[in-house]
Amino acid sequence: MFITPAWAQTAGGSQQDFLIQLAPFAIILLIMYFLILRPQQKRAKAHQEMIKALRRGDTVITSGGFVGKVTKVIDDNEVEIELAPETRVRLVRAMVAEVRSKGEPAKD
Numbered sequence: 350m351f352i353t354p355a356w357a358q359t360a361g362g363s364q365q366d367f368l369i370q371l372a373p374f375a376i377i378l379l380i381m382y383f384l385i386l387r388p389q390q391k392r393a394k395a396h397q398e399m400i401k402a403l404r405r406g407d408t409v410i411t412s413g414g415f416v417g418k419v420t421k422v423i424d425d426n427e428v429e430i431e432l433a434p435e436t437r438v439r440l441v442r443a444m445v446a447e448v449r450s451k452g453e454p455a456k457d
Contacts (some may be wrong), residue, residue: 400442403428408449410438416449 358442407419431437
């Protein structure tokens with residue numbers, strides 16, 4: 350009475366229609382890579398190089414906000430920094446957020 354018959358459609362979709370539907374997703378992923386992932390990788394690489402270049406006499410800022418001077422490079426993972434006169438702490442290199450000024454090279 351009030352219901353009309355529903356007729357099934359034939360399978361007329363092609364492979365090209367499927368690729369056209371996926372194109373916006375591919376474009377979005379490409380934009381995300383160039384706007385988010387690539388700059389993050391560049392920052393991580395620059396931070397890693399900064400950490401490897403730490404040496405005695407550098408003024409650094411830690412991730413916690415402390416400003417100190419590197420007094421000793423202990424090994425590949427740790428440095429000793431002086432936060433105040435006669436107050437030295439050991440710090441994991443990854444926790445160095447910024448190098449403010451480069452110190453003079455160590456004397457032999």
